[in-house]
Amino acid sequence: MLTLKTVLVPTDFSEASESALRYGKAMAEKFGATLHVVHVMEDLLAHAWAAEVYVSSMPQLRDEIEKESRLRLGALLTDGERKAFRAETALLAGNPFLEIVRYAKTHGVDLIVMGTHGRGPIAHMLLGSVAEKVVRKSPCPVLTVREAQHEFVMP
Numbered sequence: 122m123l124t125l126k127t128v129l130v131p132t133d134f135s136e137a138s139e140s141a142l143r144y145g146k147a148m149a150e151k152f153g154a155t156l157h158v159v160h161v162m163e164d165l166l167a168h169a170w171a172a173e174v175y176v177s178s179m180p181q182l183r184d185e186i187e188k189e190s191r192l193r194l195g196a197l198l199t200d201g202e203r204k205a206f207r208a209e210t211a212l213l214a215g216n217p218f219l220e221i222v223r224y225a226k227t228h229g230v231d232l233i234v235m236g237t238h239g240r241g242p243i244a245h246m247l248l249g250s251v252a253e254k255v256v257r258k259s260p261c262p263v264l265t266v267r268e269a270q271h272e273f274v275m276p
Contacts, residue, residue, distance in 0.1 A: 132197065141264075150206070
């Protein structure tokens with residue numbers, strides 16, 4: 122028998138992530154699981170173009186990004202949903218795929234539900250895919266959700 126105790130939904134605040142959150146909520150509700158929602162802030166200094174352009178204003182920029190991310194993360198769930206799902210939210214910093222996998226391992230996550238942008242082959246080759254890397258390295262099953270698809274979970 123399939124049992125889920127902990128569902129993780131990483132978000133980048135995109136439409137695909139909104140769809141994934143709907144699925145994550147439905148799975149958590151169906152199985153009585155705890156819902157974890159996380160956002161990973163990438164290190165801007167890891168990108169050479171950002172280091173050249175923004176080094177002098179980096180602390181201010183990081184603070185603004187963190188403040189905005191906390192607000193957006195906090196707005197994803199209502200107070201009722203937080204209580205019903207025993208929800209936990211977290212703002213992480215680092216490489217998104219590594220932090221998602223690390224969080225899943227640390228918190229004993231049973232299922233990761235995440236959005237994927239479905240980029241074309243050129244963009245995928247240049248940018249890579251966080252979802253693809255998570256699928257390959259995750260300690261648990263991963264359900265990927267595209268923004269434009271047949272919805273099984275009705276809003």
